[in-house]
Amino acid sequence: MTNGRQDRRYLWLGPGAAWLILLMLFAVSLGSAYLPLGAGNLAVNLGIAAVMLAVLAAVLMDLRNSVALVRIVAAAGLFWIIIMFALTFSDFLTRHY
């Protein structure tokens, strides 16, 4: 019985808290868009996105409790996203039109 309660807490509490944090970060991201920070807007938004990513990876993907193989798989996913962004930016950042 105790185990069942612990399981339920484990299943719902962590993801629930993560969801609330993500909503809060979303609100911060939206609010920051109305602040006249110039180029700082981009930096703030990217920073918030990085925090969101960390919350997703640690809590919703449960990487904090995962074995090494699962973490390697997640890292591979991140590596592939880096490939996608790097090569896409090889186009966007070198366009002169």
Next chain:
Amino acid sequence: MTDAALPFVPPLDIWRGSYLDEGHTIASWLTTTDHKRIAILYALSITVFFFIGGVAIGLVRLELISPTGLFLTSDEYNRLFTIHGIIMVWFFLVPSIPATLGNFLLPMMIGAPDVAFPRLNLLSWYLYVGGAAFTVYVLLSGGVDTGWTFYPPFSSEYSHSNVIPAAVGVFIVGFSSIATGVNFLATIHMLRAPGMTWLRLPLFVWSMYTVSVVMVLATPVLAMSLLLIVAERFFGLPIFDPSAGGDPILFQHLFWFYSHPAVYIMILPAMGVVSEVFACFARRRVFGYAFMVFAMLMIAVVGFMVWGHHMFVAGQSPVADLIFSFLSFIVAVPSAIKVFNWTATLYRGHIGFEAPMIYALGFLGLFTIGGLTGLFLASVPIDIATTDTYFVVAHFHTIMVGGTVSAFMAGIHYWWPKVTGKLYNEFWAQFAAITMFLGFNVTFLPQFVMGWLGMPRRYHYYPDVFQIWHVLSSGGALILAAAYLMPLVYLTWSLFYGQDAGANPWRSTGLEWQTPSPPPKTNFVRPPRVDADPYEYHDFGRTEETGGEARARPQGEAT
């Protein structure tokens, strides 16, 4: 490198019959979690879609006999080639080998009783059916006219066809791919039999491993890009609309980040199939096994870095053009390694020209032509001249149809005795294989010529000078259709009247052949133990074997 992790201990009284005897009702099939039955469900489903897609392109080829069209409006023509593309890519080619042959054989080849997640396996088929239902709806409600690539702004703003249902169908079927990929990765990591070390895995299993990596990593990006199209078209979010700060080329980057690796999703399994067939029917150890493995891994990784060669004329920067061009040339290296190694495997082999081998030899020639013409298209100036011409159409059909479909047919014929326990008529199978090779070349060689001369793709009114090439190509399509229909007849016939195949009619060394045909529900009567490398055919010629002097060494014992 580790040996298998999970022990397989089926009860000894489990052998009561084959997996086909485990229930004869429709419900028993629709609720099965047996990987072999799910493979059959997939095979039936993709066959239906293959013929729907085939009819669509048959009508297109009929229309193209005349330079001014025969019976289709321009709009109908656009919708027909679009539905052909969507069905053939996502509902036939992508799932073809992994979901059918892969599902059936992968656990048996590594000595496992099933895949790691049997219920997820069944769910993947239901996801396929769910996506297919949307596509059938699109078909019945007038079709979609964007081309299979869904490029904005046409798809997001201007098209008056069923873009959203079509995108949702592809979105759903993508999850089917992901589920299959995750399942295969877990199965190969966790369920290998004792002694089945990584470098003892058959190359077909390695091909399933690499293709699973590609499916899991690439398909989510397709899902995301299609959702963005839906968001723009349905909710008006201006993601790709340049007038509101969006960028239509961004869609092409995202789309091709999936869709170029999708070509490798189609061809890597084909490489796995023909590796098995060449070794068996040449009675030879695969030349350079380790290089074959690393070549597949390299294709899977580098294949992710070449997508920009689809965008040389799309407005991509010249710097990016050069980067993608260079990387596209690089990916040809592992492909070439594989072609050379297959050729070396055949060298001085005791080659038998049974139907699977004829299909596999067809694959070898056509994949080489498709690969070499791919190098033309990796070159920026040549690609600029040939973009959106029939040269491109002929190139990718040579890889996808000449390559993947040839290998798929090779695999079906090679493993048919294992799946059904029956032998098919060898003469008709050989005849169909040769007919398919001829039909393919008559269909697509004219397309190379007219594409090089400047005939654009997706036009159904064209200058008279191209008519001879179109008529030839349409004639070839007719031969090809006959070649596809023949196996339906003689394979079905074999189910009822074919001779019993026995456990190992090809005298193959693979673990899947060391169990009865058709296999029992848990694949093996006893837990298999692997004590040899794959493809121990070396030095054993066909002549000696038939004379009873020497036998190929099985990879393990399992019966």
